[in-house]
Amino acid sequence: MDGINSLFLLGGLLLFLSVISTTLSARLGLPLLLMFLGVGMLAGEEGIGGIEFDNFFTATVIGQLALAVILLDGGLRTRFESFRIALKPASVLASWGVIATVALLGIFATFYMGLDWRFGVLMAAIVGSTDAGAVFSLLRNSGVRLNERVQATLEIESGANDPMAIFLVTALIALTMNPEKSGVASFLWMLVQQLGFGLAMGFVGGKVLSRLMRRLNLAEGLYALMIVSGGLLMFAFTNLIGGSGFLAVYLTGVFIGNQHSHATEHVLRVMDGLAWLAQASMFVVLGLLVTPTRLWEHGLDALVLAAFLMLVARPLAVVSSIWKFHYNKRELAYISWVGLRGAVPITLAMMPLMMGVPNARLLFDVAFAVVILSLLIQGATIPMVAHWLRVSVPPKPEPKDSREIWLSESASVPLLAYEVVADSDVEGMHPDEVAHDLDLLATRCFALIRNHKREELGLDTRLKAGDVAWYIVPEHQVETLAKRFAETGSSMSLSQSFFGEFVVNPSSLAGDLAMAYGLQLDEAESNLTLRQLFKKRFEGVPVEGDRIHIGGFVLTVKETDKDGSMKWLGLKVPS
Structure with a gap:
């Protein structure tokens, strides 16, 4: 019993320290996930705790379970409107974007570190995809409100790119261990299974669980437990039949979260705590695994790879993926910057270790160092870069x-x-x-x-x-x-400086506005409504914050309705 109580004491102490560290995270402006990693590293064998922990199987189990809960929570908070805005570009980013990132980084790692090309590309595949847990956590706790197109693209991409990353890592491990038995056809069939079964089981699981949630009369606290257990059931079953459990559990959450019912509020409130607990537990355990001296040994290599990933591979992959979807340069730059790495690369780096890939510890150490650098550099600068690139919109007044x-x-x-x-x-x-x-x-x-x-x-x-x-x-x-x-004087001036001094109805005739302010419009445009004129001049789906120029005047989308149609426009008059 003493051993069990000691384990409980240790677990409780680590989680308690993680909770306390959140206040320090807020004061220092550091990502919360980095603080959890820090608690784990301090408690590890080279930290003040001196805990020796190198059980990669247990860490993988905890990591997979935590990621499933985090993805389920992220899906519950993803609106269908986000898919209307960003499904196509996010899907391309989650597929071709991952491949392009891995190819570029793999070639660089192979030549820079003098590795076998299969090992170099495997290293790139481990850190090549964005992490849903990091993206959901850091974007929603950053205090910055991104325009809807950028926010939706980043969240859907991170929730959907795990199948491609897992496929690439699995295929490259097979190519490294058994090259003679590895064929293109088997790899393609694996990818089809991952995506097909993941999509199908996510749809089925979401529909079944949302219907049960509406029809069953349970105690308030049991609805969330039903959703979590149902989500984990879909996650495990999809993995067993060869599909992507991560994709299935994310889509399950999306379908449940968009079915408004009496149980939805209870589920979301409980899921807040469960998702936080999952993130804290996962990153503390991952922190226990790492040895700081080994990180220091590979620190320079990790820094060079992280710099190439952030500044070259990710930007080129983003531009080649979504340039035709009418994102402006600032949006492309921000999406490139917020290619956050988190628990997924570390979890993927455990696969070669458990499957006996030679020199696999190097993969784990480099992946861990890249994640720390990503959280420290990219995660900590999310608000600053958003304001600098002007992809944020003024805070929206909301109920307390x-x-x-x-x-x-x-x-x-x-x-x-x-x-x-x-x-x-x-x-x-x-x-x-x-x-x-x-x-x-x-x-x-x-x-x-x-x-x-x-x-x-x-x-x-x-x-x-x-x-x-x-x-x-x-x-x-x-x-x-x-x-x-x-609204106070300062908040109103902030809103006016962004949207303009006047609010106009998009159903108004463009010709009337032109006549009032002496604007130059041809006859065809004068007969259009402002909504029609905006859509004619703006390529893509307009969201809040998008703008067009008419001479020196600026029309900005101030508010949209649930269907994405423009509700109000802001008009900025040249000084």
């Missing part, structure tokens, strides 16, 4: 919190909390006065929290900075109310 009261399987009442910002429009107003021009029967305040206590509403109640007001709000008024609570 939200709840739903479900009245039936398909009917609910949304409850939203809004915090009063100092100098905002609503400060000093009665809570009911805030929504006086909205639908008074559908939008009303039912609670006010002041100094963490409930304040009784009266005729003389006035909102103060720091108050949290809870409203029943119909979906189409959520953002309108959020703007009134959040």
Whole structure:
């Protein structure tokens, strides 16, 4: 029993230190995943903990399980609208983009390190794909709001590129170990299996689990356990039949997350904690595996390979993959930069070790060092580079919190909390006065929290900075109310500097705008609506932040509806 309790004590201590390290991560601006790795390395045999851990099989099991949970959580938060915007380019990036990256880096590694070409390309295949756990975690916790096309492309690519990476690593290991038994036909059939079974089982699993979630009447906490166990079931079964379990579990999450039901809110709240626990456990265990002295021995090689990967291989692969999908140069540069490496390369690097590939420890050490450099350099600069390349859009006013009261399987009442910002429009107003021009029967305040206590509403109640007001709000008024609570002089000026001083209806005639401001438009364009004119001049699917120029004037997409159609345009007038 003492051994079991010691194991529990050790596990609890490592996770506790990981939680505490999150505050240090926020202060230093370092990626949280890097802090988890640091905790594991400090606890390892060359750290202050002195724990000797070199069980690659156990680490692989933990890594695969954690990645499945992380991908399931990422799928649950991916909207179908993202696929409408970025499915084709992301699919090309997840297939040809991985191949191009591996080919370029493999050739470089072969000549730079003087390796056999099969070993050099295998090294490139291990670190050639972006990591879903790192992308989902760092993009959503970076504090920057990317334009929807860039965000969707990065998330879908990272969620879908694992089959290609696993295929390349498996094929290259076979080519290294048994070259005489390796054939092109068998490799192609393996790829078809990975993609085909992964897509099919993800669709089936998502449909079945989403239907069960709507029909079963379970205790609130059990819905998330059902989804996690169902997702792991699809992951394992798909792997057993030769498909990509990672692709299957990601798509399972996508289909479940887009089926709004009474259980969805409970599932998402629990999955937050489970995904965090999965990331912490995985990176702490991976940190225990590494030996800092070995990393230092291969540090220069890893630095050179990482630099080539970040600055040459990834950018060329991105440009060759999606140049025809009408991304501008800044977007291509940012997508190239956010080619984050994380747990997937380290997990893939364990495969050669367990299969007895000669000199496989070198692959693991280099892959680990590349991941650390990627998180340290690329992960830590996500917000800065986004602002520098101008691929971010101003923060969107949002409720502080939200709840739903479900009245039936398909009917609910949304409850939203809004915090009063100092100098905002609503400060000093009665809570009911805030929504006086909205639908008074559908939008009303039912609670006010002041100094963490409930304040009784009266005729003389006035909102103060720091108050949290809870409203029943119909979906189409959520953002309108959020703007009134959040907008101050500084936030309004930020929005105006980006979108422009005026808001115009895209259904307005372009000719009317041209006449009002003396713009030069030919007769054909004058008879178009602004929406039609925008689509004519802008190639691709417009998203928030996209813009066209008419003379010295700039039209910017300010807001889109659920179908992706332009709802409002911003007009910036030349000074």
